[in-house]
Amino acid sequence: MKKSIILIALFLLSHFHSAKADEGMWVLPLLSQQNISQMKGLGLDICAEDIYHPDSVSLKDAVVIFGRGCTGEVISPNGLILTNHHCGYSYIQQHSSVNNDLLTNGFWAKNRNEELPNPGLTVTFIDKIEDVTDYVQNEIKKDTVGQELNYLSATYLNNLAEKKIGKDFLKKHPGITVTIKPFYGGNQYYMFTQKVYSDVRMVGAPPSSIGKFGADTDNWMWPRHTGDFSIFRVYADSTGNPAPYSEENIPLRPKKYFNLSTQGIQENDFVMLMGFPGRTNHYYTPAEVIERRDIENSIRVEVRDLRQQLMLEEMLSNPKIRIQYSGKYATSTNSYKSSKGMNKMIEQQQMIPLKESEQKNLLIWSEKHGKPEYRQAIEDITEIVNSRADLKKRQQYLNEALFIGIEFSRVPTNQEVIDKMKISKKKILSDSALKIVEKGYLKFYNKDYAPEVDKKIAKALLKLYAEKIPKNNRPSFFKTIDKKYKGNIDLYVDALFNRSIYGNPAQYEHFKKHPTINVLEQDVMVDFAKSVREEARNISNALKRQEIKISNAQRTYIKGILEMNGNKPSYPDANFTIRLTYGNVSPLNPADGISCRYYTTLDGVMEKEDPDNWEFVVSPRLKELYKKKDFGTYARPDGKMPVNFIANTHTTGGNSGSPVMNSKGELIGIGFDRNWEGITGDIQYQKTYQRTICTDIRYILFIIDKYAEASHLLEELNIN
Template sequence: MSRAVRTCALLLALLLPAAARADEGMWLPLLLKQLNEADMRQKGLKLTAEDIYSVNRGSLKDAVVQFGGGCTGEIISGEGLLLTNHHCGYSQIQQHSSVENDYLTKGYWAMTRDQELPNPGLTATFIVRMEDVTGAVLQGIPGGIAEAERERTVQQRITQVAQKAVEGTHYKAFVRPMFGGNEYYLFVTEVFEDVRLVGAPPSSIGKFGGDTDNWAWPRHTGDFSMFRIYAGPDNKPAPYSKANKPYQPKHYLPISMAGVQPGDFTLVFGFPGRTTEYLTSWGVDEVYAASDPAKVKVRDAKLRVLDADMKASDKVRIQYAAKYASLANYWKKWIGEMRGLRRLDATARKQQQEQQFRAWVAQGDATRKAAYGQILDQLEQQYRLVRPYVVARDYTTEAALGVELVAYANSLQNLLDLIQNKAPQAELATAVGKARTGTTNFFRNYSAPTDQKVAAALLPLYADGTPAELLPDYVKTLRAKNTSPAAWASFAADLYGRSKLTSEADAQKVLDELLKGNAQPLLADPAYQLASAVVSTYRQKVLPTYTTAQDQITLLQRTYMAGLRQWQPERKFYPDANSTLRVAYGQVAGYQPADGTEYEYYTTLDGIMEKADPTNPEFEVPARLAELYQNKDFGPYAVNGTVPVAFTATNHTTGGNSGSPVINGRGELIGINFDRNWEGTMSDIMYDPDRVRNITLDVHYMLFVVDKFAGAGHLVKEMKLVNMPLNGRANSPLEPNTKKQKVKVKREKAAAL
């Protein structure tokens, strides 16, 4: 196929209605009946929309929680047992770990309820109900009102709607905009704050493959951990107490032992974080050519420093484990995103759509032309205006504030403000008390020598990458003096040698002086001086223009979004992800990552053993796992002589879907969503049905690890395992995975056709 033909095909796919666009979409559960139920049933769903989302009775939504602030979890027993990803529970596992009790390395399993570990600050949030409140929020607001005034009115009404919805109850509520603010939805929630760690495999299982395999397929990671929700005596949320009881859910997910095969229906239920599927060509180009490259460059430098120090010290490894994982995750995602956008020629595809939109506007009446005639030109103008400020934002947040000493020094600015504004002593004392707690928490996971190396690597990137007119004079002077890596290293050594903010003891002494109203020790500290220069310049030179331009883009994008929906009334639009409960559905499928290669839809325990490398920490295999494999001691969790580990499907997912249940057509759990393939990471901006795949941990491997590896069979006994064959088959026809990377040569099919 020629490039011209491929381009035409891509453009045609972009402009076709959603019915022809495979499994793209993150759908509001409230609207499944009218928008998706028929299509879902055609793909293999045996349930109704009411079985998935219901206010009047228990449904699938009542087994799904937002885990903490950024992941999803699912309830898998009548005693509040919660399943999520290992990487979602990683920070909790890390907080409980020490050099003496290294649960990150060795894993942790509570053999009794008394051994389940509390996690202050961790929450599990259920959605009680959702409601379209667009009328209550927008009714009566004039069309020509200034954006700032409109936003004030909208926020006032949102507050009123949310307060009224939960008045007299223990529930909480929030309202989120959809379709760029053309619609608004209310979410009533029940938030549990006593969530305890139950079990986690060792990192050699939970992070098997490490950064090498992250965002990649084939995948062999046992990415799961277990927690339990506890409630008060009335089964309602309560603060941590030893007297609390395991939560009794309205619904929990039975676990299917039937296995999967290509074409099986899959439903992902979770809280996807953020997508921008309706960006214009200028927005796509900003991501691809400016923002992603800057962030990747900075994180690449920081990760190299952290990696070296973590390998050299167990203490540093534990201190920085969660930080490193968080940094590396999106670093690799952004690299894949850029590759995917380039391969799809995404900017050109968006430009083609915009040409079609302009033609539709030009063919319309005066009202249409007045509403949409200038919208794209105005968007282009704002994106061109904001580009240097986006770059400055990224280098400030990733590079300058990526130095932990600078970020910590900046966190004390509010105390200076209180002193300078002559705040009451009681108010100052309260603020200093919070700062003391924050300081203790900060230094628990901080290494000044490591951070000094980070500063030497990142500060020159900040100085060179930020547009000159948006760089602090203080940093311009540093850049002029330090013209080599050795010079920047010398500057960092001097900075960390003189600062009183590099150890907890000295930092607490600075806080002692601030409590007395003496700001001089902080004002004279070189780390604070650097932080102050960076942040004050950002606030004065970058933030005002950036905020104004982004506000304008938001306003214009809302109008453009309304125009797109008017232009394509036959298309089923879904709102961009915004950390609210969504349904994505698709089917089990492999894919072709490149010309001449094809990936199977599954991996097995065989592949783990083939990847095993005792010289590489990312591919170490626990002795117990190797023993079970050698003895073929798989228990009831084997399929055709091996244990299924992971599979791929066509569900449209993003960050926040980590830990989401992957459910079959009968409402049974078949896996835990934990990643996307690297070739599909651009799906936050543009979905490609041929290559976008979500990666799921198969429940067989999860159960095998819990029962046979960890010896925690008491947890399996809590669960409801069902072996109802799908479509009459007893098991999935898996074949042993006999190659380290299960790749087969793509067969030419043209002759057969």
């Protein structure tokens, strides 16, 4: 075993007393060695094995990946899954129409026959976690013809995972997948065996006036008053195994589900969250923080601000477009506001000086201990970040303005069909070839695509892109704009929609009557899409050597930080693997003269109500319950209805929907956001600022019981 791995093992197995109580996204197999003594000191009443046990059932078995980027938890013996409203938002939207607007009105299945299937939605359980560091490193040594970044390559590592578990095993166990993830920049590896269920049905969701109350204005802010939750159910075959949707499937009987506590929370109470944080950069150097601020974040804010203004104008003027673009708008604004907040807080919280201090400490330590490779790593990272700045700007503008911003940049190119047609030398598409084209068309031109919106946005974003990127660095379609349309972007975009088979349904139907290869080859939107993708490849290839060098330098830099820290436990950056974070229910004092308590109540919803602002509409039913104080058994001791609370736990994107547990491991809420001031926790956790915003389980139960009158769901739950 390499010396670096030995050193990592030593600090991971050391006592935890030197680490902060509320910082960290901790790896579950190491809780007993790293965390449990301090967790007990903070008030934890259960054992480490109750949270995670490698060979027995534990709380870990009730925590799932919901979809592709959220967390959920099992809350009943019949497979009910609780997650955020914003995590289920796109599926609620898919079932919505102008005549049946579930986003506005909410949805509650009265029985299991009314539960709605969601094609493409999955729920993933983690069956097993294994340290496979030695295995991976030995395989990398044997791979003499591999790529230089195999040690970080998802494809390469997942192939190793399949090799380790065996293809026969996977064939005999439908729904089982395996993945290997790198930790500490590729200094350590874990393999995760997962069970993936694809029959997931929507059971209940409050109206957006509850589940999305405050919308963009309140997003990333505290205090909040949002009932951000939705409920789904996992179905399985008769043996409890994953199976495609079928009316014959039955509700999953899970290994573990959460007990719910309505006993409430107090300031300084111990809490813990388990979930799947997506991405953090705790080991950034100062140069990388500056790059994140000036390129990734700044360009995202600039481009999305323009796109969102145009999108919102259309949404507010047309109910159909509001439903079509609600999910797209929410996704866009979330990252936009996060990036904007991070840039502000990088300056306000002196994030660059903090990282400079950490870097300086490593330089001093490495010189003292004769470790010149760590100084070299810092110099390499700084040099590469500076030298790639122009390429990174081109890449970010291309991605944000053209690929994400303009929907028709993702039209199918049908290259496979064209190549086959050329070989056969036929001009008219065969029935099988036309079916392939049809599938691509329907995927792009789906029920949530509005060409008039895309056209308007495209004109604005292409003009912005042309202002920011010099002529010699633009995609090739700009030559067409300059030569054929005299530089007039509006005329060019109009022509794309007027001439492409993807411009409107009538043009596609006309193509179907005469489906020739020439039409596919010469389609103007396809030419645009190919041009964007070609430019993306060119930039990616130009950055490739730098990416290899900087990844190697980052791995060395992280190794140096770990060695310098000695016996101090250090958690790895988030990589969408299951983690535990813990801390206390804690108020927030984000700035001079501003003091916020740790909870909010339904009083605040009524105080914020604005019937003329779609973000702050309050439903008559909720106002009626509030007026009567009809809160059932869910009110606080003072008679008020709790809504949200905050804790100083360390979370990030991907933790949305994470179960918030008390000292007994009971569910007391679900995490759904962070505060604006704590966004820089992705780079450097700071206890003063970082808070996880949670929906109180009492508010969730109140909405289910009193608002939705869905008491049949409560009968499935174990409520204390």
